Amino acid sequence: MAEGRFGIFGGQYIPETLMNEIHRLNKAYDFYKNDPQFQAELAELNKNYTGRPSLLYYAEKMTKDLGGAKIYLKREDLNHTGSHKINNVLGQALLAKKMGKTRLIAETGAGQHGVATATAAALFGMECEIFMGKEDTERQALNVYRMELLGAKVHAVESGTQTLKDAVNETFREWSRRVDDTHYVLGTVMGPHPFPTMVRDFQSIISREARAQILEAEGKLPAAVFACVGGGSNAMGMFYHFIPDEGVRLIGCEAGGKGVDTDLHAATLTKGTVGVFHGMKSIFCQNEEGQIAPVYSISAGLDYPGIGPEHAYLHSTGRAEYVPITDEEAVAAFEYLARTEGIICAIESAHAVAQVRKMAGSFSKDQSIIVCISGRGDKDVAAIARYRGVQLYE
Amino acid sequence: MNKIKEAFAKGKAFIPFIAAGDPDEETTVRLVVEMAKNGADLIELGIPFSDPTAEGVVIQEANIRALKGGITVKKVFGIVEEIRKETQVPLVFLTYLNPVLSYGKDAFFARCQALGIDGLIVPDLPFEEKGELLEESKKYDVSIISMIAPTSDDRIQMIAKEAEGFIYVVSSMGVTGVRSEITTDVGAMVDAIRAVTDVPTAVGFGINTPQQAQKMAALSDGAIVGSAIVKIVGAEGKDSVAAVGNYVKEMKEAVLQA
Known part of the structure; x- marks a missing residue:
């Protein structure tokens, strides 16, 4: 059985295309969470940026x-x-940078996580693409423009119910197209291990x-x-x-x-x-x-x-x-x-x-x-x- | 007796995919029968899922059409019952884990065995989680088909060693869908697989033209085509049967020349 269980819950139910990447992420996180240098950099960002x-x-x-x-x-x-979203985003963006990634992608519902991810991408000089349900881009139009101001490209997701779950689907699809230079900054304590643990830690x-x-x-x-x-x-x-x-x-x-x-x-x-x-x-x-x-x-x-x-x-x-x-x-x-x-x-x-x-x-x-x-x-x-x-x- | 082996016994295999219930149950039966008649060696029948994260737009839309038409797992088994009155072509299901869990694992696999469904492809069930269906798969002799992707690298041996039925070689990054060019070194992937197992391999994701199918079948034991067929079904609906049959015939001829 895969790692990352909370009782019967958790696991890693994702397509094979992403498995090596998710293992790389897990390994990197295991290392950096105990790395004093990483923790010091994150603490500095939390204090002086957030x-x-x-x-x-x-x-x-x-x-x-x-x-x-x-x-x-x-x-x-x-x-x-x-919002609280920045706590997680700075942690993951810093980790992605350490892993040599140059591009961040993320889903967003209300737009708070998208804004936080676009912000971190601007700060770290990384490319950024945000996936947002079309319905949400309409009810949160201001946040769409905010992300664009920060240099991110926002994709309105038209599949399914055009809301958060479909934005997550589309971000996973995009990640499986391009993993080498890209980190998926998952916005909440869900998804395959190590995301639920890592996001919770941040x-x-x-x-x-x-x-x-x-x-x-x-x-x-x-x-x-x-x-x-x-x-x-x-x-x-x-x-x-x-x-x-x-x-x-x-x-x-x-x-x-x-x-x-x-x-x-x-x-x-x-x-x-x-x-x-x-x-x-x-x-x-x-x-x-x-x-x-x-x-x-x-x-x-x-x-x-x-x-x-x-x-x-x-x-x-x-x-x-x-x-x-x-x-x-x-x-x-x-x-x-x-x-x-x-x-x-x-x-x-x-x-x-x-x-x-x-x-x-x-x-x-x-x-x-x-x-x-x-x-x-x-x-x-x-x-x-x-x-x-x-x-x-x- | 698991019939997947049979599918690869007559030279290179051609394996088409359609989504069950798209555009309706009756047409699905006719499509499968027609594809079998035109040389399909093994047919993948998709059980629609609301959120198929490994699929591109074409198959996503087929899933939505089928679900809107009221397709259920029970009705898919009904479709297979009708199919079995006309053809014994080897069949596998492609679906996501959640519909199987909701139906009940034991009941699902028991039905599969009774209707001659010989394998199950589950895109969101990687090697690490296959324990989820292992017991039922063994009990009812329904193979869980392993997938190997361009990013699998050091995982190929581990996956191939335990593979059953056939191995689904994913030719491209990303999701299903027609591609003008396949740039992955599929030959190297298949070589790595063959170093540890003699379970047959079939290449899918992105194949559209007879030339591509021939090329991929030459590198492996067969070619899988989904989106290109689903596109025809999407465009022509109930009237797609003859066109799909012709397409399958052309593709089967191409793989035989590989």
Whole structure:
């Protein structure tokens, strides 16, 4: 059996054409993750380019309003490029450079990962091509232009459902056409080994910082941490260093779309079943024939029919809990955070804020909770306006 | 008795591919019968998958057409039942792992054996993961067909040593689809395979013209053609049967001259 398993989940289910490349990547990552020089370069980038550590902000007004646990926000939205995606991208771009690659390709849903990858390519002087579902290029037109400003070529993917899963398909296809000089910067904790582990490691800086920050602020661990989950990279980053702390509840918030009793959602762990797709064994939204189901969310970043294998494992063991949040709840939370704390977060992150609104009151005042604000919401303002019936276009 | 060997017993083999259910079940049956009649030695029948990541646009679209027409794994087995009333041509399935897992591995392989499906090509099941289907493959004598790619290099021996049925030699980087030129050193790949096994080899990905088929068959034991045929089916639908038959005949004649 191949490496990279989390219980039964994970593995390397990809065409033979990519197997040697994936082994090369695995070997390179195994070496550089323990290389002090590599780690020092990455730490330097994280500090002076991204602006890490990101703040752990005490949301006092929200705490008072919800009347329960002290609420802290892990401010990944303040990173350069506006989301947690840069943590992973800088790690992979640096690794790709060490491997002698000169070209980066990536999929993107909301455009955050595409922007981060285009940014790293500009910084490292590498070629960059981004694959984005055609539907997503329309709902996130501003991010398309942003990537082009950064020197990337953006391909609108017209196959399948024209969203994130199809962008992933097309990026894998492109990688299998051209591996010698090209690294696929996978944007989340999914795909064939070593991606789920590697991306989680690069994102785990979120919980490494947050754990130290909360201990300093509160003198004890939080009662729970919250994060939104699409593929699951900010959530794995937010959960990882808390996994051994058994008293800390780990709560992932999936895209419930129009409701999990309709066909219009992307709530993989709530409604999905075990399968193999995109290089991994995990849980997927699929029909009884094993065909991958079209999924839906107001949030392009959560609009994915699968989830990273480590989440599937944490779900199967019960270590982490996963709940669906509807579009309506997410939009309400988006507006709530803006008015209460003066923070416009990404619609993805608003799914986690929505769950905090439901649960904060169930904790006592001497407890604390942390919610990962994975990205900022500038990109979503026009879509939220339209959701509320205001005809605003970018 | 596994019939894949038979397919390679009459000289160089010609192996066409079509997607089951494209444009409909009845036409698929007629296409297979017609291809067998015109010299196809082994036929690859694709079980459509929503997200075929190893396929180019032509076969992606065939999958979508078939799925829109309501094709299911159960219906594909129904198609094979009809085919078997008319021809005993060796057949293999090409599909992705997920539809097999969803149908149930044991039930899937049992049906394959009962209907004379002798092999299974699964593009997203590399050597490292083949344990996933090994038990059922042995139990029901349905070969898992190994693929070897231009990037396989040091993996060729490892894969070839354990190969069964035939070896699918991927001629080009990327995904399936017609190419004007094949630049990979296919001869060197086949030599490396033959150093460790006498399991026959067939070359696929990118073959379109009789000249290409002849050249690839000369380097190996056969040629596989998918997209070029699926294109005809895509353009002519139910009326494609005669044209596909003629194409297969021409290609079979070409490989026989290899």
